[in-house]
Amino acid sequence: MIPSTAETLAEVKARGAFYTPPKVAAFLAAWAIRGDGARVLEPACGDGAFLVAASARLAALGARDASTLVGIEKSPEEAAKAYALVPTAKVRRASFFDVDPADFGAPFDAVIGNPPYIRYQGFTGEDRAKGLARATAQGVQLTRLASSWAHFVVHATSFLAEDGRLGLVLPAELLVTDYAQPVRAHLLARFASVLVVAFDRMVFEDAQVDAVLLLASNDGPPGINVIRVADVAGLATLDFSSLGNGHRPGDRWSTSINTEADTTYRALVASSAVQRLSDLATVDIGVVTGANAYFILSQSEAEAEGLPGEYLTAIVERPRDVPGLSVKPAETSLLLLIPQGGPPIHPAVAKYLREGNEKGVPNGYKCRVRKFWYSVPLPKKRPQAFLPYMTGDAPRLIVNEQGSWSTNLLHGVMLRETAPDVRALSAAMLSSATLLSAEVEGRPYGGGVLKLETREAERLLVPRLSDGVAAILARLHPELDALVREGRADRATRVVDAILAIDPEPFEDARLVFRSRRRERAKASKG
Secondary structure (H helix, E strand, O other): OOOOOOHHHHHHHHHOOOOOOOHHHHHHHHHHHOOOOOEEEEEEOOOOOHHHHHHHHHHHHHOOOOOOEEEEOOOHHHHHHHHHHHHOOOOEOOOEEEHHHHHHHOOEEEEEEOOOOOOOOOOHHHHHHHHHHHHHOOOOOOOOOOOOOOHHHHHHHEEEEEEEEEEEEEEEEHHHHHHHHHHHHHHHHHHOOOEEEEEEEOOOOOOOOOOEEEEOOOOOEEHHHHHHEEHHHHHHHOOOOOOOOOEEEEEEEEEEEEOOHHHHHHHHHHHHOOEEEHOOOOEOOEEEOOHHHHHHHHHHHHHHHHOHHHHEEEEEEOOOOOOOOEEEEEEEEEEEOOOOOOOOOOHHHHHHHHHHHHHHHOOHHHHHOOOOOOOOOOOOOOOOOEOEEEEOOOOOEOOOOOOEEEEEEEEEEEOOOOOOHHHHHHHHHHOOHHHHHHHHOOOEEEHHEEEEHHHHHHHHHEEEEOOOHHHHHHHHHHHHHHHHHHOOHHHHHHHEEEEEOOOOOOOOOHHHHOOOOOOHHHHHHHO
């Protein structure tokens, strides 16, 4: 399936329409549809890829037509395309959230499809309210951070017969995000068997989000099984017959992708060798300016504008600006900081504000909702360290030696009184235990990127440090910083792991498994 040529990519993304490769649609149809009289529902049929696949599957099983096939589509143009492709199917023009299972009498034997993927920022208004209501009706409480697919999944389960099968294309967020936890719990309560097929190479390049296939039923291998294939072509040889009982983790399913990682991670969590970062620190988002290009300046730009020093403060703009484990003076930019009210504004600052007005900076959302659009709010305290929000390699705890602020591309970290020296903690978080926990707790995104929200960051595992080991790590921090800056982070990790081996618990298994997981994520950037 391909998008209409009349639509721009932005318009396609706005309605969450990332079209499904025919091989994927055929695979899910073959798995979900088991008889020529099967009643099949496609809850967001787009231009008909799943209707075509389902019709072909029914025909292969001996059906005369596709009259037992129902498609629902909100877009009139897409519904017309779908009907033209499979005229014997029943295509209903409606929002899926306006459709009730009772509208169709008997439940369906299969529900298959690719729900719209609209992030929570764009999934608003009436559609979101209806989606939340449908989820609540199933006893599932979704948060405001839930993207559109989550509501679709929950509502879709209500259309299935007890022995029906659910086959959907979903973002990999199903496996890892906090907001998906109610969906995971609902699937486990509704189905005895949950199979997830993950890909090494991205299925939807334009979406820049990894996709997985959800196959849920009451007659498959018990528990959760996550299977990885190289690409869509790998579906042709996929064999479920060898699967045994799967895992039933209470939180995330991401560790099920790699049983070795699951075993190692669980052993680490259960040991006395590590603790959560939340035991030692709090993690909060950085400064939200609303217009970084306007409020953040280089030294030369500030001088050219004649902005006085009392209206400027140091800020780290991007993780790549700080390649090591500590912030150096040359790695910071300048944040325009104007208090609300106070003394008269300096003439050069007033001139810069007039230029901002002319550029439309006050019209941006964050600026618009402030009492004074030009007054960027700051956290109560300067963070002692930073943790990148997204990374292509591994997380780094960056010591804030310059007393800077950071944008929301880096989280601010404040240590508790019980925490070791911040330099020791920064070094310890190079350990394989922390790196493996980031792979498990974080969210993999397109291009091999790993994202850590604040709560996910606080779940990172950190080695417990004796006073002696903490002193060694703090003393070695400058040398470790240099290794990371030179692109030798693996060497720094080996050094830290060797030092931690002074304590009773070894971390060798975590290092080996982390390397394997990172290689898997790196494939996405090449695929």
